[in-house]
Amino acid sequence: MSDYVTLTINGSNIRVPKGTNVLDAALEYGICIPHLCHMSDLTPIGACRLCIVEVVENGKSEVTASCTLEAKEGMTILAHTDKILKARKNIAEMLVAEAPNSRAIQDVAVRCGVTEVRFPFRNKNCVLCGRCIRVCSEVWQANALGFVGRGKDRHVALPFHNRPEFCKRCWSCLEVCPMTITPCDGPMKEGEEYFCGKCESQLTMALGSIDTCVQCRLGAGFGCLRAEPEK
Numbered sequence: 001m002s003d004y005v006t007l008t009i010n011g012s013n014i015r016v017p018k019g020t021n022v023l024d025a026a027l028e029y030g031i032c033i034p035h036l037c038h039m040s041d042l043t044p045i046g047a048c049r050l051c052i053v054e055v056v057e058n059g060k061s062e063v064t065a066s067c068t069l070e071a072k073e074g075m076t077i078l079a080h081t082d083k084i085l086k087a088r089k090n091i092a093e094m095l096v097a098e099a100p101n102s103r104a105i106q107d108v109a110v111r112c113g114v115t116e117v118r119f120p121f122r123n124k125n126c127v128l129c130g131r132c133i134r135v136c137s138e139v140w141q142a143n144a145l146g147f148v149g150r151g152k153d154r155h156v157a158l159p160f161h162n163r164p165e166f167c168k169r170c171w172s173c174l175e176v177c178p179m180t181i182t183p184c185d186g187p188m189k190e191g192e193e194y195f196c197g198k199c200e201s202q203l204t205m206a207l208g209s210i211d212t213c214v215q216c217r218l219g220a221g222f223g224c225l226r227a228e229p230e231k
């Protein structure tokens with residue numbers, strides 16, 4: 001029995017090892033599906049929903065997150081239909097409203113076609129992507145971070161709010177956090193919910209280029225081969 005499966009993504013035949021998720025399969029073949037919470041090689045948690053795709057079966061389609069979807073033989077995936085682009089743009093817009101000072105989120109939002117934000121800015125310092133927690137537990141086996149609380153009180157915390165002895169001081173949690181990649185200090189005030197585009201982010205360059213790589217920095221070092229800066 002083959003250890004590989006073949007599926008189609010946007011009409012292209014993709015062959016990947018069994019167990020690969022659809023998002024990683026797409027990225028491996030240079031098909032950019034915007035994503036935020038996912039990190040290749042770590043357990044996907046499907047938190048941000050940016051990576052949604054349509055799975056087509058028997059003439060019907062279902063929208064689902066691609067990072068938590070295992071690639072199966074004969075699967076048909078559509079990653080950039082009008083329906084997906086619209087839904088993904090809304091999700092990205094909401095993420096920017098949550099954390100407008102994250103340049104990484106701004107850039108990934110631009111890749112989803114967001115040019116303005118219709119929702120009030122909430123200026124959160126965490127979007128609950130869980131990247132820090134998973135890198136801590138799965139790469140460093142430290143388990144020094146975890147989600148605490150429910151609903152609007154949910155947040156990332158150290159045990160008893162103190163850095164424990166078993167924290168390895170590797171700072172990987174900071175490196176992978178989309179909030180810490182060159183934060184934006186642009187407009188974040190009520191009534192100024194827009195992208196100023198004055199910083200060095202890829203915002204202005206990317207206008208009108210939905211689905212093209214804007215080097216959102218969620219790729220560089222984070223697993224998206226297409227997003228690596230040119231040498």
Ligand code: SF4
Binds near residue numbers: 135137142170173
């Ligand atoms: S610095 Fe500590 S909390 Fe952060 S990833 Fe490393 S071990 Fe985990």
Ligand code: SF4
Binds near residue numbers: 126128133179
């Ligand atoms: S602290 Fe950063 S990496 Fe951790 S969940 Fe929040 S946004 Fe994600």
Ligand code: FES
Binds near residue numbers: 048050066
């Ligand atoms: S990257 Fe798939 S849900 Fe976040």
